[in-house]
Amino acid sequence: MPSTGATVTVDEWLGDDRVPPVILGTDGSSASLNAARWAAYIAGALHAPLLVVHVLPGPGHRHTPDTRPWFHGPRLADPDPAVVVRRTALIIGTCSAPAVADPATEIATGSAAAVLTERSRRARMLVVGAQTAFGERRTGPTTTGVVARAYSPVAVWRGxxxxxxxxxxxxxxxxxxxxxxxxxxxxxxxxxxxxGAGLEVLRPRWGVPGGRYGAAAVVPPSRISGSMAGMAREHPAVRSNETTVAGSLAHVLARRSATAQLLVVGDRRATGASAAPGPTVMFLLRHSRCPVLICRPG
Structure with missing residues (x-):
């Protein structure tokens, strides 16, 4: 695996026989540096390689300090991409398992959302920080873009x-x-x-509307129980339990995030250029108190 001293492209780095990597999108912001710590934790647990991708604005995507006043959080202390990836790699090296302590890095050019979406084609998971705008009242365009269009599951760090x-x-x-x-x-x-964690599965009460942020599908309880039992048999080491909830699933999940280490949710929207995250996902991206993993139908 290339060291952090040299950058690679994802196609150069990945071979057909490699385990799909956890890919971290970073811009040097505090949110992305916290996401780096979490990405290293997940990659180590999955025994997967870690690739850090930093995207430089290309023609038509350039920003100056005066053109992005709506972004929430501090501006980058140092926009030098080499400094950004070195700082990110240093943080990963001080808090991760030996297998991912020396991640590969890539510096790309273009739209951050477009580049990260393309890289997600070959990823086990794509991890980004919780980019927000207008004082956290809206989710930033890069976060929204990758959640809407990525081909792999997308984890948005919040915490x-x-x-x-x-x-x-x-x-x-x-x-x-x-x-x-x-x-x-x-x-x-x-x-x-x-x-090595427990799993709590939340499901909407059968036939009960889920509220503004997530209407419950009318699904026979036997189908849900059958799926749960099948997964439990495949993963006997997992301590799992199932809880039925009424009302808004999004609000229940947001409250539950205070005592969870990760929320995992599906999104009914199809991947594509015109896709957009569903309302439950968008609500959690603004209100969850722990990372959120968004999974799309394959």
Whole structure:
């Protein structure tokens, strides 16, 4: 694996026989540096390589300090891409397992959302910081863009900056039995097993509307129970339980995020140029207190 002293392209770095990497999108901001710590934690648990991607604005994507006043958070202290990736790699090296302590890096040019979306084609997971705008009342365009269009699951880091990762807390997954939420159930079990964590599966009460931010699908309870039982058999080491909830699933998940280490949700929107995250996902990107993993139907 290339060291952090040299940059690579993802095609140069990945071979056909490689385990798909966890890919971290970074811009040197405090949010992306906290996301780096979490990405190293996940990559180590999955025994997956870690690739750090920093994107420089290309023609038509340039920003000056006066043209981005709506972004929330401090501007970059040093826009030099080499400094950004070195700082990110240093943070990863001080807090990660030996297998991912020396991540590969790539410096690309263009639209950050477009570049990261393309890299996600070959990723186990794409990790980005919680970029926000207008005082956190809206989700920033890069975060929204990759969540809407990425081909792999996308983890958006949210949490307490600088605080230890809450490894002892459970993974919480939302599953209503529909095809669009099966990937969230699968990822929930896989990640809970890899992290040595418990898994709590939340499902809407059958036939009860889910509220403004997530209407419950009318799915036979037997189908949900069958899916749960099947995944539990495949992952016998995972301590899992199922909870039925009424009302807005998005609000329930947001409250549950205070005592979870990760939320895993599906999104019914199809991947594509005109795709947009659904309302439940957008609500969680603004209100979750822990990282959120968004999984799309394959």
């Amino acid at each position: 307490m900056p600088g605080h230890p990762i809450p490894r002892e807390r459970p993974v919480v997954a939302a599953f209503d039995g529909s095809e669009s939420t099966v990937p969230a159930l699968v990822q929930g079990f896989e990640l809970a097993e890899a992290l």
